[in-house]
Amino acid sequence: MEPNYLEYKGKYKGIFAWIFSTDHKRIGLLYLYAVGAFFCVGALLGLLMKLELIAPDKTIMEAQVYNSVFTLHGITMIFLVVIPGLPAVFGNFLLPIMIGAKDVAFPKLNLLSWWVYVFGALLALSSQFMGSGPPDTGWTFYAPYSFQTQSNVLPAVMGAFVLGFSSILTGLNFIVTMHRMRAPGMGWFRMPLFPWTLYATAWIQLLATPIVGITLLMIVAERTLGIGFFDPAKGGDPILYQHLFWIYSHPAVYIMILPAMGAISEILPTFSKKPIFGYKALVFSSLAIALVGYFVWGHHMFTAGMSGTALYAFSFLTFLVAIPSAIKVFNWVSTLYKASIDMQTPFYWATSFIFVFMIGGFSGLVLGALATNVHVHDTAFVVAHFHFIVFGGVGYAFFGAIHYWFPKIWGRMYDVKWANFGWLTFFIGYLALYGPMFYLGLVGMPRRYFDYLPEYHGPNILSSLGAIVMIGGLAIIITNLIISSRRGETAKANPWGGSTLEWTVPSPPPLENFEEIPVVDKNPYEYK
Amino acid sequence: MFLNVSNFVEGVDKAFVFIFAICVFLLVGITAVMLYFIYRYNKKRNPKATQIHGSTSLELIWTIVPLIIVLVMFAYGWTGWKPMKEKAPDDAMQITAIGRMWSFGFEYPNGKYTDSLYVPQGKPVELDLVSEDVVHSFYIPAFRLKQDMVPGSDKDRMWFIANSPGSYDIFCAEYCGLRHSYMYSSVVVMPPDEFEQWYADTAAVQPETAGxxxxxxxxxxxxxxxxxxxxxxxxxxxxxxxxxxxxxxxxxxxxxxxxxxxxxxxxxxxxxxxxxxxxxxxxxxxxxxxxxxxxxxxxxxxxxxxxxxxxxxxxx
CATH class of the missing domain: 1.10.760.10 (Cytochrome c-like domain)
Known part of the structure; x- marks a missing residue:
């Protein structure tokens, strides 16, 4: 039998066998290690912010440091962790296997995407150590502050620009792969839901990312050549910047959340031992989110001074985009009806995902309505909402996915007790961390605050303690995964009784996944 | 039911209460159903799953009902917000509110200048929001009002009628650099006669330095x-x-x-x-x-x- 992809020996040795590998599985793991490392950095920066906020006045750092820390936290988490997170890690590893292909359509382009990602990441991070101090603009780089600050904004902006290419190339690769390389018999509606969400995501990556690329280049032109696009002192318009930024950055939220929803749609049927409820509804809701998601960016700017007509049009569209997400939640919950549930760690993550995602979604309705938005816009409420969607949504799905596909990726089982204990600790800490921020926002505490008035102290203490507990949970989870990947029990090909194609190949899969390309003659989620 | 500190509080808080009520009900309801399913259909209690693929009528119900709910929410949000965007009454007192890194300042028609905003109770006040440098956001939580101060824009306005005498926080809500979190002030609502007396005394430009x-x-x-x-x-x-x-x-x-x-x-x-x-x-x-x-x-x-x-x- 062919050696598995972990042990395969190609023409390069040692680390080069990885960083020059065009195997989609090795590239997926390269992304995992990079994303995982950046995630740990971002999480620690978040913890530092929370420790600073445990009491009014300076606690552990100066205001300038705090402003740089939340900027770096945002840049790292958004551009280096959540945008590439699920698509680049699990998409790369699993997409070809799940559709019965030997690799993605353009393996070399795929490797290039990873290198571009690493280059962009290093460029973005170099801003911390070179020039006139780390950037302090927030990850949104709002004009004209981003032109006036003396801090080192350019490398961060250029880094984000370069990272965009990695995202575009990955999206392109996945679209072609799904169009051209599905196994014989796998019609579009026999494709599993995780690839479907990657498909919707890939189109957003391809069509929306160039806009932020151009916008970031405009910042560079303005800062270096003095062309007045956005700075009113030079005749530019700061609101134009906000439009261009959010035209990308709102759809980017769907780049993050769609594959997360896809992973949940894989986990639930496997542990329920029954088909996913409303397969087509889930497919079309993904496409609807990708489509309508393009037209709601203005809800980030309800107080920026747009016309009243624009405001209620954007508010209306924002409410429409809630519907496909609601449809997904109903279908997920209905999948559990008359199921035969095997309570495993990925299932805990998936169901807690549904809970936190609902909180994130409902708080999104508060933000979508005009009257309420004006009050809570730019307060801690938005930060809580955002983290419930992006950390609650994407983060929970990521941890669910990594436990779910762990046996497939490393051919070993994780330690169940530690995994469940880690999940519980994380879940409790998570709710304590972000829950109070809803309240803080409602009573008027603005976001990106280094210091606050004494009236906001109580909830901030709870939030900071929650952060400590949550980081403890993360440490347990990550340590358990690392140790288990080396010493865990050997895994079978299909430890969970899953029905999609990745469970038909050995764990870990051989280099080219399938000895013979499978012929698909049934829908993805069929159980006897 | 609502403490109408400004004329917009009631409309905004109604939208809050409506949206929160529906959301909490749905969150608790859906979570309870989910937990019940997890308990009831555990493989110990239900060793054999029933192979159900979906239901078109259910899909229709949970598309249409939420659609109606969110449209009502949209309507509440719109109604509560619409008066803020309408033109201020003609007799509104005009005050210029200036934001700059990192403080607020207020200029009155008679040339008075203050760090805190002083307004008469029960009379409409319109603020012309001006930024001298970067984008700031003028936020009065108690009034449920927020509007960005965009440099180079002369369209940024806000109006309100303050109903209860007292002092309320003003924050800058848009991140504006080093001392963003120290960029705050307060709006002081005075009974009309008291306000007139203070306003007429142009000698003491600053109440802080009056004595x-x-x-x-x-x-x-x-x-x-x-x-x-x-x-x-x-x-x-x-x-x-x-x-x-x-x-x-x-x-x-x-x-x-x-x-x-x-x-x-x-x-x-x-x-x-x-x-x-x-x-x-x-x-x-x-x-x-x-x-x-x-x-x-x-x-x-x-x-x-x-x-x-x-x-x-x-x-x-």
Missing amino acids: ETEMSADAVAGLNILKKNGCNACHSMDGTRLVGPSYKGLMGKTETVMENGEEKQVEIDRDYIVRAIYHPDEQIVKGYQAGQMQSYEGKISEKEIDQIIEYFKTLQ
Whole structure:
């Protein structure tokens, strides 16, 4: 039998066998290690912010440091962790296997995407150590502050620009792969839901990312050549910047959340031992989110001074985009009806995902309505909402996915007790961390605050303690995964009784996944 | 039911209550159903799953019902917000609200200038929101109002009728740099007659300095110029180190400054103060950052600088 992809020996040795590998599985793991490392950095920066906020006045750092820390936290988490997170890690590893292909359509382009990602990441991070101090603009780089600050904004902006290419190339690769390389018999509606969400995501990556690329280049032109696009002192318009930024950055939220929803749609049927409820509804809701998601960016700017007509049009569209997400939640919950549930760690993550995602979604309705938005816009409420969607949504799905596909990726089982204990600790800490921020926002505490008035102290203490507990949970989870990947029990090909194609190949899969390309003659989620 | 601190609170809070009620009901309901399913259909209790693929009628129900719910939410949000965007009543008092890194200032039609916003109870007030540098956001949580102050834009306005006397927080809600979290002020709502009395007294420009008898008229004027231009956001009066050096003990002392990258000793005299206000980056006191302060040439006259210096002399 062919050696598995972990042990395969190609023409390069040692680390080069990885960083020059065009195997989609090795590239997926390269992304995992990079994303995982950046995630740990971002999480620690978040913890530092929370420790600073445990009491009014300076606690552990100066205001300038705090402003740089939340900027770096945002840049790292958004551009280096959540945008590439699920698509680049699990998409790369699993997409070809799940559709019965030997690799993605353009393996070399795929490797290039990873290198571009690493280059962009290093460029973005170099801003911390070179020039006139780390950037302090927030990850949104709002004009004209981003032109006036003396801090080192350019490398961060250029880094984000370069990272965009990695995202575009990955999206392109996945679209072609799904169009051209599905196994014989796998019609579009026999494709599993995780690839479907990657498909919707890939189109957003391809069509929306160039806009932020151009916008970031405009910042560079303005800062270096003095062309007045956005700075009113030079005749530019700061609101134009906000439009261009959010035209990308709102759809980017769907780049993050769609594959997360896809992973949940894989986990639930496997542990329920029954088909996913409303397969087509889930497919079309993904496409609807990708489509309508393009037209709601203005809800980030309800107080920026747009016309009243624009405001209620954007508010209306924002409410429409809630519907496909609601449809997904109903279908997920209905999948559990008359199921035969095997309570495993990925299932805990998936169901807690549904809970936190609902909180994130409902708080999104508060933000979508005009009257309420004006009050809570730019307060801690938005930060809580955002983290419930992006950390609650994407983060929970990521941890669910990594436990779910762990046996497939490393051919070993994780330690169940530690995994469940880690999940519980994380879940409790998570709710304590972000829950109070809803309240803080409602009573008027603005976001990106280094210091606050004494009236906001109580909830901030709870939030900071929650952060400590949550980081403890993360440490347990990550340590358990690392140790288990080396010493865990050997895994079978299909430890969970899953029905999609990745469970038909050995764990870990051989280099080219399938000895013979499978012929698909049934829908993805069929159980006897 | 609602404490109508401003004329918009009721509309906004109704939208909050409606949306929260529906959301909490759905969150609790769906979570309860999910937990019940997890309990009831555990493989111990239900060893064999029933193979159900879906239901078109259910899909229709949970598409249409949520659609109706969110449209009602949209309507609540719109109704609560619409009056804010409408034109202020014609008799509204016009006040200019200025935001700059990192303080607010308020200019009244009769030339009065204050750090806190003073308004009469029960009368419409319209604010013209102006930014002198970057984007700020003018936020009064108690009034449920927020509007960005965009530099270069003359369209940013906000109006309200304050109903209850008292003092309420104003925050800057849009991140604007180093001391963003210290950029706050308050709106003081006064009974109409009390307000008229205060407003008519143009001699005491600042209520804060109204009772000041220790200082000469020039020094009081100097303090008011500093406040009007937001200087105190970055320079303290009591020796505290902020973004720039403190005024305390400033006049006559010898400082080490950086000029073109070289250290230099200078005595702080009138010439230095003029230069620091008109060309702030030329001689930066050692240990402070250049590029933080704009030039006030054309905004503060030399005569006014003399008054500022009179004030500095009181801080020895």
